Amino acid sequence: MNDFSYLRKILASDSSEVLQKAFKSLSNEGLEVYVQDFDKSFKVANEKLLKKAGFLLVPAADWDFAVEILGSIGLENYLTECEIPDGAKSEYDIAVEKYYKKRKWTYIETGVIIVVALMYFLFKIFTN
Structure with a gap:
């Protein structure tokens, strides 16, 4: 089992449009974005996985920069606390x-x- 304790939840939403917008903004800046799959494993996000996801994750080292990016595009209402997801410990x-x-x-x-x-x-x- 891989250790994904370096991941932090950055954004949560039921809307796939919000997740898509956030994913594109973060990946355009060169950040790795992850999602949690149904089998509780963490995978690098792509267009197909975003439709099933409810939240996005970024590495802890990039969390502050990601918050700044998402705040600048108007998604500050969807931001979450810097917490380790349940299956990542x-x-x-x-x-x-x-x-x-x-x-x-x-x-x-x-x-x-x-x-x-x-x-x-x-x-x-x-x-x-």
Whole structure:
């Protein structure tokens, strides 16, 4: 499985005309544009794939330049946040996210235990 974690969602629309206009503008500037296929794989966009797509992706390094291009042609209403699409995360990134999520809950549980122990000791001190 290829690692496509460098891709970022740039534009989302249901209209194929908007996607076509954005694709032509970005590719005329020399940027690589990607779409997500039905089998959740990422492919370099072309005219045929754009009809099935709902959003466009660009490499993270080109995201700011792509936003500038799309803003200049009047598509700023369709721009999205700079986020990694769901299927683009590598297995390593997913494992790291799970690790940090578990670690966060471990810290919360530890904090709760410490607070309960402190309350118990304070109760014992003041009742004796």
